[in-house]
Amino acid sequence: MKHQTPQQAGPASTKGLHIISLEKRFGQRVLWSQLSVSIRPSEMVAITGPSGSGKSTLLNCIGLLEEPSAGSIEVDGKTITHMGAHRSRLFRRNRLGYLFQDYALIDEANIEDNLTVAMQATQRSKRKHLIGQALERVGLEGRQKEPIYQLSGGEQQRVALARLLVKKPNIILADEPTGALDSANAQMVIDSLRAMAKTGGHCPHRHPRRQHCTSLR
Numbered sequence: 001m002k003h004q005t006p007q008q009a010g011p012a013s014t015k016g017l018h019i020i021s022l023e024k025r026f027g028q029r030v031l032w033s034q035l036s037v038s039i040r041p042s043e044m045v046a047i048t049g050p051s052g053s054g055k056s057t058l059l060n061c062i063g064l065l066e067e068p069s070a071g072s073i074e075v076d077g078k079t080i081t082h083m084g085a086h087r088s089r090l091f092r093r094n095r096l097g098y099l100f101q102d103y104a105l106i107d108e109a110n111i112e113d114n115l116t117v118a119m120q121a122t123q124r125s126k127r128k129h130l131i132g133q134a135l136e137r138v139g140l141e142g143r144q145k146e147p148i149y150q151l152s153g154g155e156q157q158r159v160a161l162a163r164l165l166v167k168k169p170n171i172i173l174a175d176e177p178t179g180a181l182d183s184a185n186a187q188m189v190i191d192s193l194r195a196m197a198k199t200g201g202h203c204p205h206r207h208p209r210r211q212h213c214t215s216l217r
């Protein structure tokens with residue numbers, strides 16, 4: 001396994017997301033080991049590698065959806081690995097945003113309700129306006145009341161992007177975020193991720209049009 005660090009892994013006390021000597025095993029199989037990467041605020045980093053090399057698993061470890069076998073991950077100087085269920089849940093809710101292949105939307109609920117779920121920290125009186133703005137940004141203006149199950153795959157992906165726009169998480173994890181989209185919409189997603197990274201946050205994701213690259217194998 002080889003990897004490049006966008007910025008060489010520095011002292012873990014600095015701002016940003018620091019992956020330090022991370023290892024993941026499934027039984028005897030070592031997926032990757034001694035993986036160290038530092039992502040500074042506003043950076044957007046692409047993780048590349050062959051099928052099965054562990055890209056999604058790495059994103060899951062950063063997203064606290066699974067535990068690494070060794071090593072640690074720090075955000076702004078604080079260790080987030082092995083935090084326990086309650087603190088992991090708070091971290092996921094308050095700091096992380098996901099853009100994953102299955103969109104993770106509530107099928108039976110409408111677009112507005114799906115976005116509202118991500119806005120617990122936003123004043124109620126501001127929610128409708130922010131939702132309108134986000135839907136305009138992703139080309140779904142005026143469609144607040146449509147249920148998710150009626151939308152195409154690409155439209156659902158854009159709702160997932162709008163959910164990030166209203167949540168404004170510190171860290172966005174994107175797993176093949178443009179897989180279901182045509183080239184114009186794929187560009188819109190990448191531009192939006194870039195803009196979000198620029199205005200605050202770190203963004204490790206899987207996409208070939210990258211600013212920086214971390215390669216697994």
Ligand SMILES: Nc1ncnc2c1ncn2[C@@H]1O[C@H](COP(=O)(O)OP(=O)(O)OP(=O)(O)O)[C@@H](O)[C@H]1O
Pocket residue numbers: 026031049050051052053054055056057058
């Ligand atoms: N819970 C698990 N138990 C055992 N093996 C697993 C588990 N989760 C993932 N793996 C294995 O780890 C390897 C890496 O999977 P992962 O999905 O991270 O790869 P990937 O690089 O994202 O692949 P792709 O590009 O094909 O999506 C795969 O061989 C997969 O079968």
